[in-house]
Amino acid sequence: MSTQGLLIVLSGPSGAGKGTVCKALLKECPQIQYSISATTREPRVGEVHGKNYFFTKVEDFEEKIASKNFLEWAKVYDxxxxxxxxxxxxxxxxxxxxxxxxxxxGAKQVMENFPEGTFIxxxxxxxxxxSNRIYKRGTDSKDVIKKRLASAEGEIEEMKNYNYAVLNDKVENAxxxxxxxxxxxxxxxxxxxVVKEGFKNDLPID
Incomplete structure (x- = not known):
């Protein structure tokens, strides 16, 4: 059987519950490694390099962009x-x-840079x-929520480019x-x- 692991890319619109589902999956399957991101922002209280993020200097990050050392990257608020x-x-x-x-x-970039991944x-x-989930968060203004919902409709159209679609009606089901x-x-x-020749050699011959 294959000795190489799978890259599982879990994506979807904001509010779909990616974080919640991912945490629940990792709790049940601790052998799966959560992908740790690199960032140029300063560590917050309690954050640990190599556990929460790989904290990186801007010039080092930009060098890695140039040498294509990221499966995906983005610039958010500087x-x-x-x-x-x-x-x-x-x-x-x-x-x-x-x-x-x-x-x-981000998933689009990973599809281009690592197409052998499993995209969900x-x-x-x-x-x-x-809409209800985003409102319940209470972290965004009404204008931001409207933009997120408008964006979500377009993002759902991208589903056709994925390998699988999972409905998050209940976290445990997902x-x-x-x-x-x-x-x-x-x-x-x-x-x-499978080493085909070796496998064949193990078969009984009449």
């Missing part, structure tokens, strides 16, 4: 954020599955429920479906490392 390619590849080569929880724009689109039960997807992916013929 700070860079990105997924280090080396960290992901090292874990995959060591046989560990890696999950990347990311927005739709997390759907809210409805746009109405998505987690079970993602676990089933991981099992199915590992059973794909192109993911199985």
């Amino acid at each position: 700070n860079y954020y990105g997924t280090p390619r080396d960290f992901v590849i090292e874990n995959l080569k060591n046989g560990r599955d890696v999950i990347l929880e990311i927005d739709v724009n 689109f997390l759907l809210p039960p409805s746009l109405e429920e998505l 987690v079970e479906k993602i676990k089933a997807i991981i099992v199915a992916e590992k059973c794909k013929v192109n993911k199985i490392d």
